Amino acid sequence: MTSQTVSIAITGAGGAGVMTAGQMLLDAAAKAGLYGLMTRSSGPQIRGGEAAAYIRLSSAPIDCPDDSFDVLFCFDWMNVDRFAAELPMRPNSVIIGDEAAKNPPTMITDSIARQVLVPLSQSANEIEGGRPNMIGLGILGELAGIPLDALQAILEKVLKRKGEAALLASLEGVKLGMKVASDLETEIGLDLHLERKATDKTRWSLTGNEAAGMGALRGGVRFCAAYPITPATEILEWLAPNLEKVGGTLVQAEDELASVNMIIGGSFGGVPSITATSGPGLALMTEALGLAVSAEIPIVVVDVMRGGPSTGIPTKSEQSDLNIALHGLHGDAPHIVTAPNSISDCLFTAQWTVHLAEKLQTAAIMLSDQSLGQSRNIIDKPADLAFVAKRDLVEDGVEDYKRYALTDSGISPMAVPGIKGGEYVADGLETAENARPSSSAEDHYAQLDKRQRKIDQFDYGQHWAEIEGEGDLAVITFGSVTAPVREAIERLKEEGQKIKLISLRLLSPALPGPFDVAMEGVNKALVVEQTHSKQFYRYLRSVYDLPKNTHVLAKPGPLPFRPGEIVDQIKELG
Amino acid sequence: MEQPVQQKPLTFKDYKSDYKPVWCPGCGDFSVLAAITKALAELQIPRENSAVISGIGCSSRIPAYTSVYGFHGIHGRALASATGLKVARPDLTVVATGGDGDGFSIGGNHFMHACRRNVDMTYVVMDNEVYGMTKGQASPTTPSDWEGSKLTPHGTGVSPFNPLSVALSAGASFIARGFAGDPNGAAKLIAQAMQHKGFSFVQILSPCVTFRPEQAEWKKIVRKGEITETGDLGTAAAFLATDDGFSTGVLYETQRPIYQPSMEENHSLSEIEASFEL
Known part of the structure; x- marks a missing residue:
């Protein structure tokens, strides 16, 4: 595992096509039988500005960055120094630059890594409609030993919509890049070829945010209320079209106070419900999380953590929402907090979290983070572990129904609208067993015990x-x-x-x-x-x-x- | 084999619970409870298929006094919960309720956006121009010179919020005002609101005899049925420009597309998963 990996960084100005080339390299590597991980990094600009793609390829499944990069490919020198701290290099690493680019910054000239210039823009100019990033893709593909047919398959898939001319120009560019690289390999003795194993397993390419969305669907979620926030938005944007396909729906809310209360409403209606946010949004949602605990309404909130406190560093990862997720609720409010341990595990953990929330009728927070959510990984298709939302409901026509009945398990069978005889009022007020508000010590103790008991006694396997x-x-x-x-x-x-x-x-x-x-x-x-x-x-x-x-x-x-x-x-x- | 049972029509009493309200004697909210249950009875909505959703405040205690499904959530968020419920369960009849503080202050943002969104549900606000549960502070609808609160001893000095104007400008498709002193009239307005396709907003002037005893005068001031219903925005806006807030009736009704996404399952999960395959 440690020997057979290659780490490549690509940087360039906004519009240089860094992310496009990076993602194509990753997908082509997967086509060719490799695994990989790609993390994006960019400047603070809303659009444009410098960008970096960090790619690690491997012959075995891989889900974290290496200690340093083998290759740093700068399509241009534009603000590359902004990424300096994210680009550890070794003496035998190689920095590749464009011959035509003037005045490399000191971060490059002072680097311990070897440096080589290639005719990037010049080669692109030789092709009608040619772009330097496709030359770059060809160079990197050749260096990593990715065959032309894998690169071509990805180009065809991605550029299908852009027409024949664009595809041909890109393909010519990639071929020319591969030729440039083969000279380079002998010139500097760079061997990045990875062993490629044949596999009959289906490979997936997905981000942690997409995986979390898929896990929610597998778990039975059919309602989402959404307020956009970096770096969680992609979960919501993924869920919007895909919930529609399975008979669910997503509402864009006016704020996080609304989104969390909307999913409480949807779940009160019997529909497994989710929202996704990041630290600032989670802070706004904590009052409602307490309501879900008290009224015993299952909901799932995915927090894709970023640097905090406050607005912090919205595009970078941190695990510092742990305290608020564990302890942010007022009162004694036992709830579930989970954390996926990899990009692919975002799928399983989201599914399992939905299952736990539904089974235990409480609020569940899943702590993902920016590095899981926004990185793309090549993985083997995960197995479906069949955790599906399964709420304990009362029978239609129930008599003398007690919504908050004191059961041994602490789980009280729930009624949802449509069930005759189950009419009750879900309440943020403390209640007696029959759901009537109560401020008696006896009821408060009994309900606190019950809500704790159901969480503590459950078999989490x-x-x-x-x-x-x-x-x-x-x-x-x-x-x-x-x-x-x-x-x-x-x-x-x-x-x-x-x-x-x-x-x-x-x-x-x-x-x-x-x-x-x-x-x-x-x-x-x-x-x-x-x-x-x-x-x-x-x-x-x-x-x-x-x-x-x-x-x-x-x-x-x-x-x-x-x-x-x-x-x-x-x-x-x- | 089940025998078909001849159902007797439900009366407003069937929609009331046996739970005793916390309200002060003489509170206008008793009449609003009666009006809501009368409207439910008039439309014969099955109890198990309707839900009354509220936030926090005196009037927000209303769900427990009905016999339908209910939700007594957190302060200001009744419309958010009601929206989630109705969108996820379009088969239900959903009525959100609450007071002026809950709806126009802490929940003001949701009020605007519920008007815009036009989900097919009804919002009944019992407006007494005061926070009663916290013992008498100025609300968004309190006149700026009201000096009855220790919190604002010189009055608020802030212009009152005009709920009907805000609803109109935010795009509500049904807007009405009723009076707790006229429970039958209020019941009719609420029933009409519930039958409206889209978001319907009914402000009910509901006196607080404890913290605003001067509101006992409202029964002399309110002019029942003075508002003329219109589907024209300009006419409705012109009426509100000179309105003193004590006329009742339906102000505005129009039809625009309701917010209800289609919820038809047409893909399997494995079809969705295939999009991850390379």
């Missing part, structure tokens, strides 16, 4: 965490940090170290029993998280018994965790 490997050191993490942690552990395994990985998918409720079992034989722990104030570590400390010898690697966004820094930290622990 094996899905509460991913537990991999054995060792007396455990690395405990969650969310998007899982992938670099996993890769760090793999690397250390090759050096003979044995380390256990525990990645929590269920953040709340805490499950001390299963956690203790997972920690058997562990006497040292490292908690890795993408926050500044060690939110995850402090939470773990408050709900679980951790070894005395527990260390923390906490780093806020915007820069991603790279496996190497986790390897270094583990080595430091000795």
Whole structure:
């Protein structure tokens, strides 16, 4: 896994076609039998401005960035220095620039990496309608060993709508680029070819945000109310047309207060409902989340986390909404908090989260983040684990119905409009069993106990965490940090170290029993998280018994965790 | 085998619960409860297929006093919850209710957008120009010189909000004003609003005898049925320009496309999943 990967960065001015070339390279690599990951980065401009595509290709499934890049291909020098911190290079890395571009910035000239210039614009000018980014695509495709037929198939798919001339010009450009690169390979001795294995498995190309949307549909969601916010919008934009196809619908709300209350209304009506937002939106929704807990209306809110607080860094990832997701609700409000641990797991975790919310009749928050949501991954088609919304409903014609009946499981069969005899008032006020408002101590204690009991007693099965490997050191993490942690552990395994990985998918409720079992034989722990104030570590400390010898690697966004820094930290622990 | 049962028509009492309201004796909201249940009875809407949705405030307690499905949510969000319910369950009859503080202050944004969106539901606002549940503060409809609140001892100094004008300019397709002192008239307006296809807004002047005792005078001031119904925006706007807020009747009704997306399942999940395949 660690040997067979190649990391390529492409940068350029707005309109240079960086993202187009990047995505085509990724898709063509997948066509050719590789796996890959592509992360986008751009300047603060609404449209245009400099852009960067970070691509990692591999012969095996891959879902995090490497420590450094093998190739940095600058279509031009436009503001490339803005990406400097995101572009770690090695002495044997190669920076490729355009011969025609003048005055490379010091970030390039001072780089430890080797540098080479290619006739990018000049080659594009040789072709009628030729574009430098297609020359670039050809160069990178050749360097990575992606055959022409895979590149051609992707060009045909993407450029179908633009007409024959555009397709031909692009194809000529790619071919010319491949020729330029074959000279380059011998000239600088660059070999980025990856082993390509034949597979009969269906491959998917998707982002975490699309995966979350698909998971919601698989889980049975048929209603969404939406207010746009970076970096969650793509979940909503994906759901809008796709909900329509399966008999559901999406409403664009006037604000997040409306969107969350709309899904509470839809779910009160019996339709599994979801919304997606980011930190600022989640903050606005917390009052209504308490209502969903109190009135026992199942809803799912996906929070695609970004740098905070406040507007923070909207286009970059961080895990710092953990505290508000766990503790943001007023009153004693037991609810579900989950976190997908990879782009493909956004699908499963979204589906499972819908299932939990519906089964437990409560609010569930899924903590995704920008790096999962907006990165594109090539994965094997995931299996459908058949978690579908299944709410416990009362029979039509029920008599003496008690909406909030005190049951052993804590789950009280629900009525939805249309069920005769089930007419009740869902309420943010504390209620008696019969749903009538009550301020009596007896009812408050009983209902608080019931709402806690249903969450605590539920059997969450094996899905509460991913537990991999054995060792007396455990690395405990969650969310998007899982992938670099996993890769760090793999690397250390090759050096003979044995380390256990525990990645929590269920953040709340805490499950001390299963956690203790997972920690058997562990006497040292490292908690890795993408926050500044060690939110995850402090939470773990408050709900679980951790070894005395527990260390923390906490780093806020915007820069991603790279496996190497986790390897270094583990080595430091000795 | 089930025997067909001859259903007796439901009366307004069938739409009332046996739960005793928290309202003060003499509160206008008793009449509005009667009017809403009368309207439900007039239209013979099955209890299990209707829902009364509210936020927070004295009048927002109304769902519990009915026998239909209800939702007593959080302050200001009745219209949002009602919109979600109606869009997800278009087969239901949905009535949102609440007061002037809930609807025009904390929920003001939702009011505008509900008028624009034109979901087929009814919004009944019991307007007493005061926050009653928190013991008497000025609301958006309180006259600027009202000095009865400790919170604004010199009056608010802020122009009152005109709900009908806002509804008209925001695009509501049915707008009416009623009076709690005329429960039969109010019931008729609410029934007409519920039959309207689209978003219908009914303001009911509903006196607060506790914190605005001077509103007892409303029964002398209100002019029943003075408003002439029109489908012309200009005529309705011109009427409101000189209206003192104490005339009742239907102000405006028009037909425009209602917000109800079609919800027809025509794809399988695996067809959608195929779009991820390379």
